[in-house]
Every structure is written in structure tokens, then in C-alpha cells.
Amino acid sequence: MSERMWARQCFITQGCLDRYCLSASATPESKVVLYRAPPGYGKSVQVALAANTRELELESAVYINTRSCPDSCDVNGSLFAALVLYQLEGVESWRTIKSDIDTIEVLRNALCNAKKTIRICLDGVGEAKHTADLIEDLICETPSNVKFFIAPSRVGALPRLSMMAGVVTYGADELVFTEEEVSELSGMGGPEASNIIKATGGWPALVRLMCRTPNPNLPAATWPETRSYFRDNLLTALPNSTRTFLCNAAMLEVISAECYGYVYKTEEADREITFLNEHYALLAPCVFQTKVATDSRRSLPPIPRESCH
Numbered sequence: 001m002s003e004r005m006w007a008r009q010c011f012i013t014q015g016c017l018d019r020y021c022l023s024a025s026a027t028p029e030s031k032v033v034l035y036r037a038p039p040g041y042g043k044s045v046q047v048a049l050a051a052n053t054r055e056l057e058l059e060s061a062v063y064i065n066t067r068s069c070p071d072s073c074d075v076n077g078s079l080f081a082a083l084v085l086y087q088l089e090g091v092e093s094w095r096t097i098k099s100d101i102d103t104i105e106v107l108r109n110a111l112c113n114a115k116k117t118i119r120i121c122l123d124g125v126g127e128a129k130h131t132a133d134l135i136e137d138l139i140c141e142t143p144s145n146v147k148f149f150i151a152p153s154r155v156g157a158l159p160r161l162s163m164m165a166g167v168v169t170y171g172a173d174e175l176v177f178t179e180e181e182v183s184e185l186s187g188m189g190g191p192e193a194s195n196i197i198k199a200t201g202g203w204p205a206l207v208r209l210m211c212r213t214p215n216p217n218l219p220a221a222t223w224p225e226t227r228s229y230f231r232d233n234l235l236t237a238l239p240n241s242t243r244t245f246l247c248n249a250a251m252l253e254v255i256s257a258e259c260y261g262y263v264y265k266t267e268e269a270d271r272e273i274t275f276l277n278e279h280y281a282l283l284a285p286c287v288f289q290t291k292v293a294t295d296s297r298r299s300l301p302p303i304p305r306e307s308c309h
Contacts, residue, residue, distance in 0.1 A: 002086055004068040012048040017185055022170055024050050024119065024149065031166035032139055034158075035151040038281040039234060040205030041175040043151035044123050050149035051121040059117045062087045066124035066153065077130040081107040084120060104134065111142045121149045126157030136160060155279045172281060176202030186211045203281065205229060234280055245272040246282070255283060 020026055023046075027033055033050070035043040044065070051063040062084050066075050075083075078100035085093050085107045093110070097103050111118065126132055135158070139148055152158045161167055177185070182193040185207070199220055200206035209225045210216050220226050235243060248264055249255045260269035276282045 001068060002083055005063055005065045005083075008065050008068050009048045009051055009063045012044055013052065016042075016045045016049070017181055018049050018052075019046070019181065022046050022174065024147070027168045029166075030147070030168045031144065032148045032150065032161060032164065032168070034161055034167055034169045035149075035175070036155060036162075036169055037172040037175050038155060038279055039237075040203060040229075040281070041172055042204040043175070045204075046170075046175075047121045047123045047149050047151045050119055053119065059119065060088055060114075061119045061121060063121045064123065064125065075125060075131055077134045078103050080125070080131050080134060085110060088118070108138070108141065111138060111146050114143070114146060117145045117147065119147050119149060123151045124153045125150065126152040126154070132158055136164075139164065175204065177204055177207050178202065182207060201284070234282065238280070241268075242272055242275065245269070246276070 022035075024033065035041075035046050037043055048063070048065075051061045053059040053061040064075070064080065064083050069075060081100075081104045085103065088110060093106060097106055120138075122135070125135065135148070135150075138146070139161075150158065150161070162169060177197070179190065179193045179197055182188070182196050182202075183190065186193065186196070188196070196207055196210050196216075199216075200210055206220055206226065209223060209229065210220065213223045213225050215223055235246075238246070245260075245268070249260060252259055252263060255273070257270035257273055260273075261267055273283055277284070
């Protein structure tokens with residue numbers, strides 16, 4: 001399992017920018033670097049890059065990617081401890097271990113007594129409560145040379161980390177690409193990079209698709225790559241009620257809580273829109289306003305329009 005994780009780490013980082021402003025070197029005083037954003041914002045890339053240690057004599061790295069685990073396998077506390085311990089010390093660490101509790105205690109001791117800088121890079125963790133508790137305990141109990149780089153499994157996972165001292169959080173606003181980064185990534189000049197930013201909002205997933213699509217001059221919503229990405233990677237992850245909301249909302253000229261509630265006679269729209277924005281970035285508010293037709297029964301004020309990326 002550990003070998004599969006490191007193979008994934010090597011593949012994920014191929015052709016990607018090592019963005020200094022988001023890297024381990026940019027925040028050397030931090031205990032934890034937390035990448036908290038919706039899918040498609042490059043969180044996995046940043047965690048994988050953080051695992052690329054360059055001074056082997058001074059640094060050790062652990063890389064855990066939950067997608068490398070079998071579907072039937074949950075990364076519980078003991079498995080998490082085993083993976084970290086194995087990557088730090090190899091098979092030698094197992095000679096005195098007799099139980100799951102032993103595994104966790106041996107790991108605690110190994111981290112507390114570490115002389116090197118250790119980077120523990122975690123991609124996709126946070127659902128299992130015992131694992132989350134163990135991660136938080138290790139953050140609080142280990143010395144400053146043990147650092148954590150974490151991309152939670154979902155936006156709201158590991159909520160207590162955001163309240164801890166020594167935690168730097170990078171959200172969607174920090175993870176979007178700049179024109180300079182798009183130029184470096186694509187090899188295109190300033191005007192072309194500017195057009196990419198305007199068309200995608202700097203959303204890393206869409207930037208990558210635009211750099212590869214044969215139809216970059218068409219709207220992003222028309223690219224086959226975009227349609228496949230949204231269908232296969234985002235829509236399948238949504239709860240049924242939220243999928244229904246999106247299908248209904250697609251019929252509206254204006255997507256807002258007020259307009260949706262007026263048409264479909266529900267009060268759930270505000271919650272659904274907030275959920276979709278925070279967790280999946282599927283709806284982004286626009287600055288202009290659109291007038292809504294009125295009838296003799298009800299008159300609605302102008303509603304800020306919200307449209308899909």
C-alpha cells in the first residue's frame with residue numbers, strides 16, 4: 001500500500017508547478033499547512049510536492065494518499081500509524097509491536113524523539129473520527145521539527161485544525177492560478193494567459209483543461225473535457241437532493257435562493273447554494289443584477305445572478 005501511495009505521488013506531480021508561495025519553504029515556522037478547498041483546486045498536487053524532500057540527510061517524508069487504499073479498507077488510527085511508522089523506519093520498527101495500541105504508541109515515541117525534520121503529508125484523510133483524533137494529538141504532542149501538510153477529504157473535515165495555533169490555511173482564493181503561473185505552466189504569453197484566467201477564473205482544473213482542449217476559443221462549458229470532468233468527478237459525488245436541485249436550477253435564467261424558492265416553492269435553496277459553493281465551487285456569484293419578470297400576484301426585486309463556472 002505504501003508503494004502504491006508513493007507511485008501516485010510521483011505521477012501526481014508530473015508536469016506540475018512547484019508553487020513557492022504555497023510550499024513548505026514559504027512557511028518554515030508553521031506546524032501545519034492545511035489546504036482546504038473544493039475539488040479541482042490542486043490540493044493533492046501541493047501535498048504531493050511537499051513530500052518531495054531534497055535534503056535526505058536532514059529530512060524524512062511520509063506520504064499517505066487514501067485513494068491508494070482498497071475500497072474495503074478504512075484508514076483507521078492503527079493503519080495510519082502503521083503507514084507512518086513503516087515509511088519512517090521500515091520493517092525494523094515491527095519487531096517489538098504486538099498490537100494496534102503498540103503501533104500507535106511506538107509511532108508517538110518515534111515522532112517525539114525524532115532528530116530530523118519530518119514532513120507528514122496527508123491527502124484525503126479526515127472522515128474517520130479516531131484517525132482525526134490521532135492526527136490532532138500528534139500535531140499537539142510532537143516537537144516543531146515534525147510538520148504536517150494536509151488536504152482533508154472534504155472542505156469541512158478536520159474542523160478543529162483551523163482553530164489551532166501554528167496552522168496556515170490555504171483556501172480556494174490562494175490556490176487559484178495567477179497569470180504568471182499560467183504562463184509558466186502553459187508556455188503561453190501574457191495575452192493568452194490573461195484570456196485563460198478570464199475564461200476559467202484561475203480554477204486549476206479548468207486551466208489544465210483549457211490548456212489541453214482543441215477548442216480553447218469556445219466557452220468552457222462546451223468543452224467535452226469539462227462536461228466529462230463535471231459529470232464523472234463532481235456530480236457523482238453530490239447527494240441526491242443536491243443533484244436534483246442542480247437539475248431544477250439549470251432550468252432557471254437566474255439561479256438564486258429567492259428565484260428558486262419562488263419557482264419551486266421551497267425554502268431549501270439557500271442551503272443548497274451555500275453547500276455547492278463551499279464544497280464544490282459549482283456556483284459563483286456575478287456582480288451584475290438581472291430583473292425578474294413580475295405578475296399580478298407577486299413582485300420580486302432585482303436578484304443578484306449566480307451562474308455556473
